Amino acid sequence: MRVEIWSDIACPWCYVGKARFEKALAGFPHRDQVEVVHRSFELDPGRAKGDAAPVIEMLSKKYGMSTEQAQEAENNIAANAGAEGLGYRTEGRDHGNTFDMHRLLHFAGEQGRQDELIGLLYRANFADERSVFDGGDAYLVELAAEAGLDADAARAVLADPAAYADDVRADEREAAELGANGVPFFVLDRAFGVSGAQPAEVFTQALGQAWDAKPRLATLSGDGEVCGPDGCEVPAPGDRA
């Protein structure tokens, strides 16, 4: 079974939702047969790379919250994160553009290191002191190396704005096609969708439902040759080649 998770590094509910999903997955009897793929979704694609802003300031500017309301919202999410055993820094955290991180996550996916990298990016953005949005690539390269990627290769991906850019945009188009307006958005075997940082029990139920569902394929007819336990078909004389 395959679970695709659309999310953004700048999305606190994605950070919390991932932990809740993973709690459900850890208790799922067929967990060894579940493949998790991370998909790109940007909360703030219009913001320029390197244009970092303190989260509290962004919340008050963009949504007209008072500083107190913005701080309250951060504290609330921090409490939810804490309940999942996750660190969450409620002061001095930055917000910014995540396009390059998504490009790097696609590169990591090709190298079998996506889950490691997204975990480190979340930790860096939500729990650690240093800003991932300060514009330089050095910190992202460090995190990539910590995730098991080759540092030079990661640096080259970051330095080339076209690298994996189409993959990020394709994920975002697909999110829209699947009806996701916000993240996290979980898709199980392209058959079931779960929206938001639901409690672990909801993910447990979704995993069970998707596991039990038998996929139904529309099979294109035709006479392609196959091999099976009883041997290989042989085309009639004169057929094709």
Add this chain to the structure above:
Amino acid sequence: MRVEIWSDIACPWCYVGKARFEKALAGFPHRDQVEVVHRSFELDPGRAKGDAAPVIEMLSKKYGMSTEQAQEAENNIAANAGAEGLGYRTEGRDHGNTFDMHRLLHFAGEQGRQDELIGLLYRANFADERSVFDGGDAYLVELAAEAGLDADAARAVLADPAAYADDVRADEREAAELGANGVPFFVLDRAFGVSGAQPAEVFTQALGQAWDAKPRLATLSGDGEVCGPDGCEVPAPGDRA
């Protein structure tokens, strides 16, 4: 879009079908957004590891063909392979158990090297002189290294019969659930199935059809918090954490 291909290294139509599919893929306008995953299917799971037999002898023994008929079948497939630009050795080729190769392909998948490895395994089995079924792991380790995998890690996978064994069996169960009795079997976005080494035009049509199809998800209801372009939801006071 995602294409899963169930196949076996010992399956000549899989070798030919893969080339025909790739011809279609090369001409598909959205090819950069197509991910190909190889799935396991064993034609002869009951045969012991190291029990290699000449293909011609196996065909006559197992299916009661005369040596001439068996040779004719091999020549026919070789002509089909040749039409796709593939080498095919019609004399002295071996047949055997492929379980270890499938385990190795799952390991390669984790490392982003699956497509490279399956291409080399096909070439080794169908075009090259040396038998991949002679029982030793050395040749498979060589091919794994040629595919860009770490040779020691590949050797360790082959030496541990449990490594990735469940993944191979899970693929085989899924093939049965999806209705595949023979291979190659192509599944596009878990929605469309194409059976057999069809002409490239059939794959072209299937790719277009799957691309145009909009997936419909059964969305599980619930009140999970999300973040979107307009900000993050904040639970009502007293909610959860």
